[in-house]
Amino acid sequence: MIKFTLRCEAEHEFEGWFRDNAAFEEQAGKGVLSCPVCGDGRVTKSIMAPAVRTSENAAAAQAEKNARMAAVMKQLRAAHEHVEKNFENVGERFAEEARAIHYGDKEQRDIFGQTTLQEAKELHDEGVSFGFLPPLPKADA
């Protein structure tokens, strides 16, 4: 089946499904096609038929976006699991602990916790290496 956007002489546009282009030509030739708005039988294929393709593209783009998001979420969840299992949670003392480890005041170990953007910037400026782990969305099914 193929969908055509059709147009009558009064420029009403409507859609019709046909087995193939020949089926359309045949029905149009017999004059059995008519405009659902005004009943005009002089129906032609609209050359402006981007609506179909656009919606298909949009759907494909959305599906691709969803798939990408799902992949990102999977990675993020895995990263969270890895960190929570293997790193020590120092909570809001993160900046303090990271600095202490960096300057050798505390034993070298993997930690995670929360920090403010300002603290993160200061740590970065001091050459403390750390990574950002975006939070998981709360409504995560």
Ligand SMILES: [Zn+2]
């Ligand atoms: Zn019409």
